[in-house]
Amino acid sequence: MxxxxxxxxxxxxxxxxxxxxxxxxxxxxxxxxxxxxxxxxxxxxxxxxxxxxxxxxxxxxxxVMKQGDFFLYFQNSMIVTVASLFFVLMFGAMAAFALSEYRFRGNTLMGLYLALGIMIPIRIGTVAILELMVASGLVNTLWALILVYTAQGLPLAVFILSEFMRQVSDDLKNAGRIDGLSEYTIFFRLVLPLVRPAMATVAVFNMIPIWNDLWFPLILAPAEETKTLTLGSQVFIGQFVTDWNAVLSALSMAILPVMVLYVIFSRQLIRGITSGAVK
Amino acid sequence: MGASRIKWHVVVFLAPAVLVYTAIMIFPLFNTLRLALYSEADQVRAFVGLENFRRLFGDPNWSGAFWNALGNNFWFFFIHMLVQNPIGIALAAILSHPRLRFAAFYRSAIFIPTILSFVIVGFAWKLILSPIWGIAPDMLDAIGLKSLFAPWLGKEEYALTTLALISVWQFVGIPMMLIYAALLSIPEEILEAAEVEGLTGMAAFWKIKLPLILPSIGIISILTFVGNFNAFDLIYAAQGALAGPNFATDILGTFMYRTFFGFQLQLGDPHMGSAIATAMFAIILLGVCVYLFAIQTRIRRYQF
Structure with a gap:
């Protein structure tokens, strides 16, 4: 040396x-x-x-406790984040399995189509998304946010998960087929448990941007009963801007949940980034 | 299995993702591009062709704000590239040093700002830089530089740069992590070979490591570009929808929000909003294409 x-x-x-x-x-x-x-x-x-x-x-x-409904905001953020992650992982894994496991016409094309959304931000379509949500009566419901975040998370999820699913051994799946398992059972019982680490990576990547987003809550669900924690603290701080105690406390309370998530998941997050999952 | 038979399980596996993605992402994207070609008069939607774009680029009521936002957006991106990447590379280079103690601690701590929401970051810095509270002037005073203090977020000439630097502060963790990963993946044999040739320390970094991490720098650049050209949250949280002072911090995201939703006395206009979104789409697409065709094909891929 x-x-x-x-x-x-x-x-x-x-x-x-x-x-x-x-x-x-x-x-x-x-x-x-x-x-x-x-x-x-x-x-x-x-x-x-x-x-x-x-x-x-x-x-x-x-x-803060008296004036703002932070527990409700927290609960909304929690519901939106958990539900979106569930759908991203569920639908993403299913599509990734279809793309990596079966040969069918248009397979590559479908993969490219789903990958488009990795680089194009969903915010560009906001005007039409709002119109769609108004037309379907989903404005000011948490479903509007869940749907948007699911669509936003799917492209990268499909991309990462299909990379991992290609590595699952064919022998295992074929053994299952010989035993008479249906394709659904093979997916849910054999393949999903094996790609759990990749699913955790996808979840951690999606979790923080969903939790922190201000744009879509502001546009699609600004009503009092559907405010997320991010939007709620933004509005609260805007109203109490001269009450420094309240503003500082509201900020601290907004920091707390993210820090707790980070402490729990930082290992996973850092491993995900450094293992090149986002190449 | 016959080629003509539809494999229903494939359809079942693909359908949910494709449906949600198409309905909520792709369809609205193209619908927004289409809406940019319409205008509304007396609550009747009428096709106007490229009229909205002519107004956006040429009508004095619109073009001033548009070119201002676009210029500001490029400056925002420029500051990111100029400050974020060198700091990120430097931190990653230090962290990847073999036998550095506490590396995991530093890595986790430096990444913390990245996980905070823009609302927290915007307000926290607003308070710290505020002349009323006085943290920033007091700290400058402590090192004898009080004369340098100015209410940076309130001055037209400094506000945008200050916000860009706050954003750099928040996101420097991402280039740090990606480059750190790239540095770790350089095989030890290459570095040892360089050592045998007498290349160590800084020389090894500039001549061996930097060329090898160029692809990562390319990825970071395009991620930053896309992120900056649809940025909105930080400016909105710190300066409000009017992107003050006097629109000095207005970027395309805030401009689109104001146009789409209306502000003060001006009514919201979804069609002009769509036109701005279309312009953002074009810029992002152009950036991605430049990256894919010009940069990625030029940078040699090293296979280990």
């Missing part, structure tokens, strides 16, 4: 650079979180100080 790789000054410089950037990345989150637990006076007098016995206050959280 050469010296450059072991040079302590080099190692120090590398850690220095990484620590500096980690601070830049975490600083805003840190500032929001600590100040959400402080009195209004303390927020302005010493914004960078940790809350102590003197400056500690939950007044912001109390305002």
């Amino acid at each position: 050469n010296k450059a790789r072991r040079n302590p000054a080099n190692t120090l410089a590398m850690h220095g650079a990484l620590i500096l950037y980690t601070c830049i990345a975490l600083f805003p989150v840190f500032v929001i979180l600590i100040n959400s637990f402080k009195t209004r006076k303390a927020i302005f007098r010493e914004p960078l100080a940790l809350p102590d016995a003197d400056s500690f206050s939950m007044i912001g959280y109390q305002t």
Whole structure:
């Protein structure tokens, strides 16, 4: 090994650079979180100080709980995200199986057709999507969002899952066929359990953009009872813009669920990205 | 199995995905392109051909806002390419160093902003940069640079660049991760061969690693391009639908939203909104084609 790789000054410089950037990345989150637990006076007098016995206050959280319906928003976000992920995985896996397992006329064409949506953002079609949802009476229902996110997630899901399904051994499937299993049983009982890691990757990739989206909730489901957490906090903060305690608490409460998801799934997410699933 | 017989299970497997995708994505996409050719007068929809585009590009009521949004969008993209990619590459290069301790911790921490919603990011930075709260001026004061402070988000000349940098701050994790993965996939033999030839450290990075990760940089560029040209959320969360100050931060996404839904006294116009969406579609398609034909065929693929 050469010296450059072991040079302590080099190692120090590398850690220095990484620590500096980690601070830049975490600083805003840190500032929001600590100040959400402080009195209004303390927020302005010493914004960078940790809350102590003197400056500690939950007044912001109390305002948020009283004024905003954050539990409802959270529940809506949860329903939309989980249902969309379910349909993306279910329909995506079925289509991926059809494309990777069977030879039929138009197979390649169908694959290309489904792959189109990987690069073209679904937002371009918003005007017509809204018209469609109005015509079908789905505006201001969670179904509008679930359908849109399912359509948005399918192209990449089909692409990734069919790559993985090609690797499932043919012998296994043929053994199943000889035993008289139907194609459906082969798919659900034999193939799906084997591609579970790939399904987890697809789920994690889709989860965060769905949870964080502001555009479609704003356009398709802005009613009070269908607001997602992202839209709900946006509207809440807009109304309480001068109440710094409430704004900081609302931001902290919006950060919390994503952070919990991230802590649970970060390993999966990072493995998914670094294993080249998005090539 | 006879060729003429329809394999019903294939149809059953494909149908749900194809139906949802076609109905919610492909059909509305083409319908939006079609709506751009219509106009509405007295609640009657009438075919007007390319009239909407003529207005969008040439009518003084529209073209000023359109070219402003388009120019801003290119500047937004330019800042991303200029700042996001070098930082991402540098971080990835450091992280991929063998025997670096705590690499997993740094990686996870630096990725955190990417998972936050635009609403959180927009407001958090708005508060931090706010002259009322004073975090930013106080911090500059601490290093003796207070004179540099300005209400960046409120000044026409700085607001767009500031927002672009906030967006870079948020998304730098993605290029970092992708390039990190590309660097890790370079086989050790190549690096050892370079070492034998006397190439180490920075020289090895510039001459060996960088050319090998060019395909990843290409992918990141096109992802950034597509993402930037349908961006909306950050600007809306931080500056509102009017993309203030004085439309200085207006990009195609916010312009389309205002046109489609209307704002203040102007009524929403779905047909002009569709025309703007069509323009965005054309720009994104052009970008993707440039990537596919020009860049991807030029960059040599290395097979390990």
